[in-house]
Amino acid sequence: MSLVSTPTPITPTPPATLTVVPARHPGRWIASAVVLVLAAQFAHGLATNPGWDWPTFTGYFFERSVLRALAVTLELTLAGAVLGFLGGVLLAAMRMSRSPILQALSWTYVWVFRSVPLIVQLLFWANLGYLYDTLQIGVPFGPGFHELSTARLVGPFGAALLGLALHEAAYAGEIVRAGLLSVDQGQLEAAAALGIPRPRQFRRIVLPQAMRAILPSAANELINLLKSTSVVYVLAIGELFYQVQVVYGRNGRVVPLLMVATVWYVLLTALLSILQFYVERRFARGALRTLPPTPVQRLRTALSRGAAR
Amino acid sequence: MTAMVEIRDVHKSFGAHEVLHGVDLTVPGGSVTVVLGPSGSGKSTLLRAINHLEKVDRGTITVDGELIGYRRVGDRLNELGERHILRQRARIGFVFQSFNLFPHLTALDNVAEAPVATGRRGRADARAYARTLLGRVGLADRADAYPRQLSGGQQQRVAIARALALDPALILFDEPTSALDPELVGEVLDVLRALAAAGTTMIVVTHEIGFAREVADTVVFLDAGRIVEQGPPEQVLDHPRHERTKAFLSKVLT
Numbered sequence: 001m002s003l004v005s006t007p008t009p010i011t012p013t014p015p016a017t018l019t020v021v022p023a024r025h026p027g028r029w030i031a032s033a034v035v036l037v038l039a040a041q042f043a044h045g046l047a048t049n050p051g052w053d054w055p056t057f058t059g060y061f062f063e064r065s066v067l068r069a070l071a072v073t074l075e076l077t078l079a080g081a082v083l084g085f086l087g088g089v090l091l092a093a094m095r096m097s098r099s100p101i102l103q104a105l106s107w108t109y110v111w112v113f114r115s116v117p118l119i120v121q122l123l124f125w126a127n128l129g130y131l132y133d134t135l136q137i138g139v140p141f142g143p144g145f146h147e148l149s150t151a152r153l154v155g156p157f158g159a160a161l162l163g164l165a166l167h168e169a170a171y172a173g174e175i176v177r178a179g180l181l182s183v184d185q186g187q188l189e190a191a192a193a194l195g196i197p198r199p200r201q202f203r204r205i206v207l208p209q210a211m212r213a214i215l216p217s218a219a220n221e222l223i224n225l226l227k228s229t230s231v232v233y234v235l236a237i238g239e240l241f242y243q244v245q246v247v248y249g250r251n252g253r254v255v256p257l258l259m260v261a262t263v264w265y266v267l268l269t270a271l272l273s274i275l276q277f278y279v280e281r282r283f284a285r286g287a288l289r290t291l292p293p294t295p296v297q298r299l300r301t302a303l304s305r306g307a308a309r
Numbered sequence: 310m311t312a313m314v315e316i317r318d319v320h321k322s323f324g325a326h327e328v329l330h331g332v333d334l335t336v337p338g339g340s341v342t343v344v345l346g347p348s349g350s351g352k353s354t355l356l357r358a359i360n361h362l363e364k365v366d367r368g369t370i371t372v373d374g375e376l377i378g379y380r381r382v383g384d385r386l387n388e389l390g391e392r393h394i395l396r397q398r399a400r401i402g403f404v405f406q407s408f409n410l411f412p413h414l415t416a417l418d419n420v421a422e423a424p425v426a427t428g429r430r431g432r433a434d435a436r437a438y439a440r441t442l443l444g445r446v447g448l449a450d451r452a453d454a455y456p457r458q459l460s461g462g463q464q465q466r467v468a469i470a471r472a473l474a475l476d477p478a479l480i481l482f483d484e485p486t487s488a489l490d491p492e493l494v495g496e497v498l499d500v501l502r503a504l505a506a507a508g509t510t511m512i513v514v515t516h517e518i519g520f521a522r523e524v525a526d527t528v529v530f531l532d533a534g535r536i537v538e539q540g541p542p543e544q545v546l547d548h549p550r551h552e553r554t555k556a557f558l559s560k561v562l563t
Contacts, residue, residue, distance in 0.1 A: 190409035193360060194423035195399030195475070198391060204422070208413045286413040286455040 056256040060247060061263070069243030070264055076164060076229040076239060081222050083165035088172025095177055106173065113170035119231050121167060125159035126235050160232040164225065171221055179214035180206065211283045219276040223269050230261075240264060313338040314359065314479060314512070319368035321354055328354045330534040331368070336512060336527070338373075341505045343521040343542075344514045346531035347557055352514045355531065356481050359512070360401040361394050372401065372479055399427050402472030402480035406487050408464045410456040416443060416467045417452040420474050429475060442470040446500050462493030469500055480504065482513040518561055522546055530554045 046052060060066055094106035113121075129150040138144030154162065183206050191201040230241035238246075240261050248257040277294075284291060293301070314336040321329040328351045336342050346352050357363040359370055361378035369386070370377045377397055379386035389397075410419050420439035424430040430438060443452050446466040456464050465485055472480055482501070486494040498520050505511060505524045515521065521528050521542055528545040530538045530553075538551045549555045 184409075186405065186407055186409040187411065189362060190403075190405065190411070192395070193362060193398055193401075193403035193405075194426070194471070195395040195397075196423060196426040197395060200426050204426070205411055209411075283413075286415075286457065288457075 051255055052259065053253055053256040056251075056253050057259050057263075060244075060257060060260050065238075065243055065247070066240070066260060066264075069238050069240045072238055073226070073229050073240040073264075074268075076160060076232065076237075077222070077226045079161055080164035080168055080225055080229070083161070084168025084225070085172045085176070085218070087165065087169030088174075088176045091169060091173030092176035092180060095173065096180060110170045110173055113167055118163065118167050118228060119234060122160060122163040122232060122235055125154065125163045126156060128154055128159065156235045156237050160235050160237050164228065164232070167228075168221070168225055172218070175214055175217045175221060176210070178217070179210035179212075182213040183209045208283065212280075212287060215276065215280050215283060219272065223272055226268055226272070227265060313373055314510070315369075315371045316355075316359070317369045319355070319358060319370060320366045321351075321358060321363060322366055328534050329358075329365070332531075332534070332536055334529065334536060334539075336510065338510055339508045340526040341511045341513065341524050342527045342529060343525040344512065344529045344531055345516070345518075345521065345557070345561075350531045351534040352531050353483050356483050356512060356514050359479075359481055360398045360403055362403070364388070372397075396427075399423070399429075399475050400477055400479070402475065402477035404465070404468050404472050404480065404482045404485050406484040408456070408461075408468045408488070410464055410468055410471070412456050415453050415455055416448065416459065416470075419456070419467055420471045422474075423471065424474050427475065435474070439470070439474060442473050443467070445473075445503075446470045447496070460493060461489045462496045465489065465497045466500055469497075469504075473504075477509075479510045479512070482511065482515070484514050484516070486515065486517060516561060518546065518558070530557070532557070 091106045091109060094102040095110075097103065116124075132150050135148050135150055135153060136144035137146040137148075187205055187209065188201065191205045196205070229239055232239055233242035233245065236242065244257040244261045248254045281291060281294070314334070316332055316334040319329050319332045320327065332351075332355060334342075344352050344355070354363055358365050359372070359377065364378065369379070375397070376386075378394055379388055381387075410416075411422065414422065417436060417439050420442055421432070421435040424435040424438065425432055429435075440449065440452060443449050446469055448463060448466055448470070451459060451463060451467075456467070459467065465488075469485075485501070486497050489497065494517070498517065501511070501513065501520070502524055513520075513525075525542050527539060528542045529536055530545060530549075530551070532553050538545055538549060538554045545554065546558065549558060
């Protein structure tokens with residue numbers, strides 16, 4: 001018996017007459033059908049279940065008190081993000097400095113502020129006046145020059161912003177540090193060898209490259225912050241979630257009003273995601289050989305292809 | 310513009326491992342010195358010490374009589390502040406094995422960056438000069454390309470133009486062709502030849518023996534942190550006196 005079998009002779013057919021048949025995927029078709037049925041069922045429910053109470057929803061969606069609360073939410077998000085990321089840059093710089101004291105301080109800050117739940121922190125800041133009745137500017141352990149009432153300096157909004165910003169700074173610090181670590185050491189050497197001053201090395205060489213690693217996480221954190229502002233309701237600040245609670249406390253229509261807040265959060269998150277796409281694209285220059293097309297560009301090529309057909 | 314480099318009794322350790330055991334070397338202004346040696350012999354460390362990317366533990370390095378990285382106060386050497394060191398480095402060009410171009414800047418902006426950053430030239434002036442330099446390395450038409458859109462040889466030529474942008478009196482090359490595909494080595498060496506012909510002081514760490522024979526005024530053979538042998542190329546390359554030089558050359562030349 002021979003180990004080498006003689007190959008089956010292939011009947012020579014002219015290549016042009018052979019048709020290519022792609023493999024079939026019945027599983028994929030079944031799964032798609034199931035998902036479509038479930039989605040249709042859900043959409044049907046949204047339209048027909050009277051519990052959603054769409055007239056109430058539309059009545060309150062652009063209602064003035066809701067829009068005013070939306071502005072407060074945006075204000076807290078924006079101010080919290082700006083202050084948080086400024087703090088984050090500072091924390092990252094301290095952590096990466098050569099001073100062990102600054103390193104330890106930064107590490108401790110991140111440890112403490114990541115450990116304490118945001119809601120607990122907010123209540124602490126709101127009760128700051130209990131610990132320190134007045135705040136003083138002056139020489140440490142020495143005489144003071146100027147005294148301020150804590151309650152006047154840190155009102156409920158101030159306490160909320162302080163809590164959000166300090167909480168945010170701890171996470172932002174780690175995000176910024178991750179970005180800075182991702183920049184190749186050779187970049188710093190090249191900049192140093194060219195005699196580029198330190199601040200410019202950071203601004204012009206390191207930060208733009210770090211941004212690529214920072215942006216996705218930072219956008220995540222920003223969206224997280226947008227939703228975290230709802231926790232601030234414990235301080236009775238008229239942000240979106242607090243306001244809809246006030247309204248449904250009055251009229252008892254819980255679900256439609258929760259939907260008002262939900263849809264606003266979803267819309268704002270969509271807006272931030274779009275912003276993220278374009279900012280990331282801006283910082284991708286040089287990292288990719290060719291930039292991916294924007295959705296608008298993709299649509300335009302699809303349309304022109306359709307027109308050409 | 311040319312510079313003379315004097316290295317006196319330089320020692321350097323990384324932890325317990327001493328990489329340079331007292332190196333003495335004089336590089337006359339306008340000359341080309343090629344440093345050869347097996348890997349781990351301290352070639353790169355020596356080169357990096359010349360612009361203070363590496364601090365030395367003992368000994369002195371001067372460029373045109375100016376002590377690099379330190380100020381002498383009596384019989385003490387006080388390390389200079391960061392800004393002062395950066396100013397000294399601006400007079401010394403450095404070309405890396407791995408190019409280290411700034412990936413987010415175009416070739417033109419890579420070259421124009423240092424003159425603007427050091428206040429040497431205005432933005433428009435620096436860009437015009439960068440265009441001239443890119444022309445000199447044969448890349449005038451790739452000025453607006455990003456580093457990742459260029460081949461290795463092109464990237465290294467941009468890096469050389471970048472080092473030239475500050476009109477350095479001295480240029481240090483750390484294995485400038487070692488990261489390149491063999492067919493791209495020639496284009497980079499051509500640029501080095503042109504620079505040598507123009508009279509720039511150059512110290513080149515390389516394994517390109519042919520280049521050393523053709524362009525170098527002095528060939529230095531470094532082994533285990535000591536200069537074993539130095540002299541004109543025909544002497545060191547063709548009639549090496551030291552056993553270790555012979556052993557190294559026989560390996561590299563086969």
